[in-house]
Structures are given as structure tokens and as C-alpha cells.
Amino acid sequence: MVDVSLASRSKLAWTSLALLVLSLAVLHGGGFIRFDDTSGSGSDRWNLPLGVVAGLVALCSLGVGISDRTARRTLGGALAVLDALLVLLATVDDGFRFIWAGDEGELFLLQVGLGIAALFLLTPTFVSSEDDAIDGAPHSAGRLSGGARAAIYVSALVLTMLMAYVAGTTHFETTQCGPDVDGECDVAALEGLLWAGAALVLGVVAIVLAEVARARRRREAPGRAAAARTPRGASGRRRW
Structure with a gap:
């Protein structure tokens, strides 16, 4: 059949x-x-x-x-x-x-777009299906999976670097180039690369901080769950 x-x-x-x-x-x-x-x-x-x-x-x-x-x-x-x-x-x-539309840089943009699309399409799962129990109560089901977070991080980092590169080249052309400048704008890409490099460093730092904060919240979650289940006394506090 x-x-x-x-x-x-x-x-x-x-x-x-x-x-x-x-x-x-x-x-x-x-x-x-x-x-x-x-x-x-x-x-x-x-x-x-x-x-x-x-x-x-x-x-x-x-x-x-x-x-x-x-x-x-x-x-x-x-x-x-x-x-x-x-x-x-x-x-x-x-x-x-x-x-x-007339710019050879559009091939690079197409390559980046295809790479990002492929990354998301190949992500095994976007939502975590595993439950990490805290005092017998699951708390992680429905959260973004590791693969989904990685895809988001990589995509955001690449797009931020692209925007930083464009902003850097535009800044150089606006401040250093003019009608009387001959060939000086050829080095505008260098400032774009500098800005993109700075965006890469800042982006990696932001990703590391986000993951560290996430890991800290997961470690502190059992204590918060246990405190929520602690019986309260008679002084206006909750008792189980």
C-alpha cells in the first residue's frame, strides 16, 4: 500500500x-x-x-x-x-x-539572500520539543531551538555587516568625495570594510552576552520555581 x-x-x-x-x-x-x-x-x-x-x-x-x-x-x-x-x-x-538593475554588486546580494534562505530552510526545527523539568514541571517546551537561534544570529550579523558596509562607504563618499576629487572615492570601500568589521565585533559580543544571559536565566529558573512552591505562613502570605 x-x-x-x-x-x-x-x-x-x-x-x-x-x-x-x-x-x-x-x-x-x-x-x-x-x-x-x-x-x-x-x-x-x-x-x-x-x-x-x-x-x-x-x-x-x-x-x-x-x-x-x-x-x-x-x-x-x-x-x-x-x-x-x-x-x-x-x-x-x-x-x-x-x-x-545595473549594479554588479547585486550578484553578491543574491548570494547572501540565497545563503540566508537556505540556512533557515535547513534548520531542523524552530521550536524546542524537549521539556527540561523543574521540580517535575516542564518549562522549556515552545522555546526557540538552538538551530533557530543560530540561524537568527547569523542572519542578523550578516545583514548588520552589510548595512554597516553601505553606511561606511556612503559616509566616505559624502564627506571626502566631490566633483573635483579624482579617484579618491575608490578607497571608500576601505571605510565600508572598517565599519563592517566593527559591526562584526559588536555583533559577536552581543550574541555572546545574549547567550550568557539566557544560560543564567535557565540556571536561576529552578530556584525561582522552588520558591514559588514554598508554603507561606499565616501573616497574609499564601499557604499550600
């Missing part, structure tokens, strides 16, 4: 993958992905309506993928492989381009 649930999950997984491939095909057909462009400026034959269609199809793929655990993990693995492939193509193929 065929397992209907298993067959349904397999169908959802294949559907999400098919939609992902279709979105990539539409992007290529619209000129947003090129394998033979050595100009460095991308295609001049973009079909903008096809870009919108590709985005909608990609969203449908994500919607189907998150509807089932098997489909979610399958799509997450596919996105991780696609992200690695994009990094490889950008490294070894001088003619490879992905440009959405």
Missing part, C-alpha cells in the same frame, strides 16, 4: 524544485543571467516583465517549500547548492553576470 503522506511530501518537494528551476530559466530568458558577457556591465537587453515573473515564481517555490518539512529541507539544500554554484561561476567564469 502506498504511503499517501510520503507521496504527497515528495510531490511538494519536486514542485518546489521545479518552480525554482523555472524561475532561473525565466531570469536567463529575460537577460538577467548571462554566461557570455565580458563587458562587466551586464546585459542591455533586459526584459523587465520577465524579471517580475521570475520573482513571483521564486516566491511560489518558497511558499510550496515551507508548507512541508521534507519540501523545506529539499528546497533549502537546493538553494545551498545554487549559492555555492553562483560563487564558483563568479570566480572562474569571467563572462558570468547576474545584474538586476
